[in-house]
Amino acid sequence: MEEPTERMLLRAFDSVIQEEQVRLYEKQRSRIASQFPLVDGGQVTFDLIRLVPGEAVQNLGIILQVILLNYNGGWSLVQRFYSVKNEKEARKTALLAAALNIIGPPLFFLPVMLGRQFLPAPENTRYAYVEMALDLLPVGMTGVMITAMFAATMSALSSEYNVLASVATTDIYQRLFRPKADDRSLVKVGRVFTAVIGLIIMAIAIWITFFPDSPLFNMMVTIYGLAVAPMMLPLLGGLIFRSLTWKGALTGFVVGVISGFTMLGIRTYYLPTIEGLDEDWVTLQFGAYSIFVNVATTALAMLLYTWLEKRDPAEVSKIQRFFERMNSPIEETGGFVQKHDAPAIFHVVGIVIAGVGLMLVTAAFFPEAPSARLINGLAGVVLLLIGWLFARMETSRNDRVST
16 A cells, blocks of 8 residues: 555655754764863763862862851851741751752853863953853843843842941940940941941952952962961851850961961962972962861861860850850741831832843844844843742732731
8 A cells, every 4th residue: 555645755854854853963962072071982071170180089178178168157148047037947048048059159160161162271260251251142141241240249249248347346346345336326337347348358359450360269269278267167166166265266266367378478489489390289289288277277276275275164154155045946026027118129129130131132133143132032031021920929928918
């Protein structure tokens, strides 16, 4: 029985589609293999995230130390728990923060890691993210990327300014100089501290521009080697160990600062005089060892002083009361209900996001490349939907409050 003409045409069409899919797959695979040593003959390698040979275990151990200290002792992270009503909500906040920190960093760092393959060797690695955006994103998305960078920078600085100004106002000014200061005067002093801290950070940023050939990674390793251990370890030790006194914490801080500057001096003035020493080893390996040495000396100083110190009964009693308050459940004092005349936060955020989405949809009509129009259009539609969802959240919340 002869096969119908329609079925023969469908089979032929399906065969052509399959051949085209195979051809496109091989083309994309060869392109990826040429761009990324990550795929080599079907085998996965780790060239994309290659560590210094022979030093992987040490590097990962030191990175783990830095992450544990930074995430658990970062002052700005403490603000995430200020608005919770009990321990259950605080636990949820901690789990959400942990989940976001698992999802976020790969998304932040992957573009720069991919830049090793897409970009030629950059003159300075600090410009890798910007160069990737300029080379790969269409015009509309490039503007959104720049805006997002500014917004993320301002958000991070706002948190840091607030917590640093709060510490300077409450723990230094009020405690040491004006214990009976009222709220109005503390607000004024807090504003002054915020301005001073902002000016200091701006001065540091301007100072960094005078060293255009120095990668930011080198500066980050130097700052972490100096500051992380003496700043974070005494704080975490005081929250965890009942036997640690303020004198032991202060001793650890002083010894840690001395250790950090000593390692910095060795790296800056002594190691460059050694002939044949690899510059990458000085930056990566010695910088990592500096962090490890600083952590060890700070912890050892706190432990030794605490072990040898003669305890003051009054301070021991004060420490016991502190831990008793920490172990006591927080009593709920009633929920906060937003008034109808308060600013509609979700509504405002939704309007802003939808406005950005509308600009992207408009920008989709101008690029000549079809891929650019598609990226701008899809991103704009997604942002419009997100803005609409935020507006709906505000409406739902107002309905719940009114009922």
